[in-house]
Amino acid sequence: GDSVTQMEGPVTLSEEAFLTINCTYTATGYPSLFWYVQYPGEGLQLLLKATKADDKGSNKGFEATYRKETTSFHLEKGSVQVSDSAVYFCALSGKSNTGNQFYFGTGTSLTVIP
């Protein structure tokens, strides 16, 4: 079935460093792809999404491009801040034997130090 594989963490960066969190997927058909962020003690919030190949999602300085040829949706940010410290989840909406499903990666914990 469909699945998402996400770079394992934890990741620790200094403020203003460049961030990449890798995400690859396996899917039949043409799934929509998402990045969610979870701040400590809170539920998940949508960070960005892309619904078709070559789409670029962006929000709050984060970007990810839907690459069908490499089945990837890597999250990037040019200059991280302390406030970006959180857990990031890659996700896809796809198909399973029982119908539509939503699959999350295992999450990547990011800590940004001043």
Place this chain on the structure above:
Amino acid sequence: NAGVTQTPKFQVLKTGQSMTLQCAQDMNHNSMYWYRQDPGMGLRLIYYSASEGTTDKGEVPNGYNVSRLNKREFSLRLESAAPSQTSVYFCASSVSGISYEQYFGPGTRLTVT
């Protein structure tokens, strides 16, 4: 506009006890979901309701039941809790269908001893 609310925030149960987790949304969304989050496992879909009056199994439905009480409310019931059900449970909703952005509640941390 509270978004998605969940009660309780924390709960401790003994093995074999039952309980119901409550979820409500005030965004007039059609679809609602229950997930569990375990360390190293990400979020896994337990059940979802595409629209009022319908429910479907997700990836890990065993040991759970759900009720879509009305358009706003979607409850998750553990009939006979087991230690393997110790987890953080999240409710979510979306406008319509699982392909759309989901809005999450703050979660319920459940411990089964």
